[in-house]
Amino acid sequence: MNKKMTSLLLAATFSSGLLMAQSITEDFKPSRFNQPGQAYPQVNSQGYARFRVHAPAADSVKVSLGLGGRGGTVLTKGTDGFFSGTTEGPMDEGFHYYNLTVNGGRFNDPGALNFFGSTRWESGIEIPAHDQDFYALKDVPHGQVSQILFPSKSTQTSRRAYVYTPPGYSKDLNSRYPVLYLQHGWGEDETAWTNQGLAHLIMDNLIAEGKIKPFIIVMTYGMTNEIKWGRIRDFKIDSFETVLVKELIPYIDAHFRTKADQPHRAMAGLSMGGMETKMVTLANPNVFSHYALLSGGTYAPADIKDKSKVKLIFLSCGSKENPEGVKKAADELKAAGFNSVSYVSPNTAHEFQTWRRSLKELAPLLFTK
């Protein structure tokens, strides 16, 4: 759907609330990311979300999610003490953060699991996607997601990272694997790529289908230097770069069976993690060979001093972001002799469905040479 058509549809939506309400398909089911046994929030096959929250003495409950993820949804109080309501329209496929405002205070929805975003644990909801099969939990061999605590002299603490090791890693003790260092976005942390992104299931499924050769993924916290959480204007790359390159990578190479060299090391990041990826890869051409920015900017040919050290540049975003910019940058890199690939996620914005799909597209391109 192009932008003009989207605008026309939105106009129609807003001018015919009654018609729209009648057209909602009543096949609502609990969201994939609900707390165990919780019936609400629910989602339907069209992408609508429906909420139901118990707050008998409250005057107002509002959900931060609305049409297309924007605005909000005001819930209506029933005589049973529950507030309920449905989004005004369908939302983008995939994962969305949200919260409730209850009489002016911001709380999470007791029905939903929590996910770390915007520097806090927020409620999350999953809108079923037409392509959700690639991140479904299937009866295939599963890898492990291991929490490690690695020593960091530069920050004087033990820092946490998660390491995805593919199925087979624990069985064939002679195999060594390439490594992708994969960064979250602003306000998120090292839990995001598995909790929200389901990166481990994406990998398990790609490996089971024989679409990729197994590799390790390492995820750590990327907002290392901030004094006060979440102040991106204070962000400096130095402290994160030190933790990643001088501390984490040596720890990983010492504690996991990696192929510990530049040709077998990739870095990727979403949003702010893309900015970090660009800065760290350009400053460390002998450490990483494969670069990927997911909704996280672009490289220009002039950025890279030694073309021979770069095996892949992958640039992606959602169709509702800046697809032309991403495609143009990839084209210019290709014209300059780089192995560059662009990917645009259909009908998604700056959100995790874009990044899940990006990982699925990126993975088969890594470490193939």
Added chain:
Amino acid sequence: MNKKMTSLLLAATFSSGLLMAQSITEDFKPSRFNQPGQAYPQVNSQGYARFRVHAPAADSVKVSLGLGGRGGTVLTKGTDGFFSGTTEGPMDEGFHYYNLTVNGGRFNDPGALNFFGSTRWESGIEIPAHDQDFYALKDVPHGQVSQILFPSKSTQTSRRAYVYTPPGYSKDLNSRYPVLYLQHGWGEDETAWTNQGLAHLIMDNLIAEGKIKPFIIVMTYGMTNEIKWGRIRDFKIDSFETVLVKELIPYIDAHFRTKADQPHRAMAGLSMGGMETKMVTLANPNVFSHYALLSGGTYAPADIKDKSKVKLIFLSCGSKENPEGVKKAADELKAAGFNSVSYVSPNTAHEFQTWRRSLKELAPLLFTK
């Protein structure tokens, strides 16, 4: 402190609120389990907890935690839109679940991390304990906590477990390790022993101090059969026993470097997990050799058919539970020729500080022969 003295102190506390308020030490600090950067909730050196919640249009905010973990604390609304208040008295050392009631609706505290208990994700707070050093995050070699997804034919899904592997596991690929299967309590899940219990840090510290020989810990969900979450009256051991003994143990032995025999396999559980441990160990004498019930009942000598198969029986509880019952059962087992040990956690009740301490006492007794 005996029960009589506790009662006297409680009476004094209730009759002299003003005196008590004056005696609160103003050394409040954010709880260890706060969300990143959040100033509240706070705890002081005496065990008081102080809360501060933004809800400008709310009429009432109550915290479920009160004196000694009982009752609740009603917060007072300030002109700045924040509700605040301090518990009426000090609470037991260690971890406590809690939630907020905001105008009649139950929500979590936006300042605190969430922990799975009572079949839902709840807020958690940590009261500093005099012995908190044994579960502190220290600059010692750390093991890994790995999430695995193992196939379960009996329940027709992939099930989740967490596996603690000790420091060194990933380096010396020739070593094999004994395994402790460690169960949570009612309404908790496989995340409890690390999130609330900090079992991985307890192990890392014990190993660093040379107090135990390294072993693996496996934690999975123990309320396998329930149709509706949290209905303990519907609990049957069969489905959990099948998952544990027929599916999980073979998977662990195939995917981790275990000593895969009865002498090197232990089972322990807290509360409901103790009940499960008792039932599963008695029904599977050729699978487990070391048994531990933490606030989870006792064994009688007559329960055990073949004494020679049991290497250790460990029974524990908090001093505010049933210490005499636990000690008496251990004595009777000892008199009957069993290697039995009892442990009573001082000044704690049916709560995680009891179980953290129990794990610390249990670990050095495991797999020593």
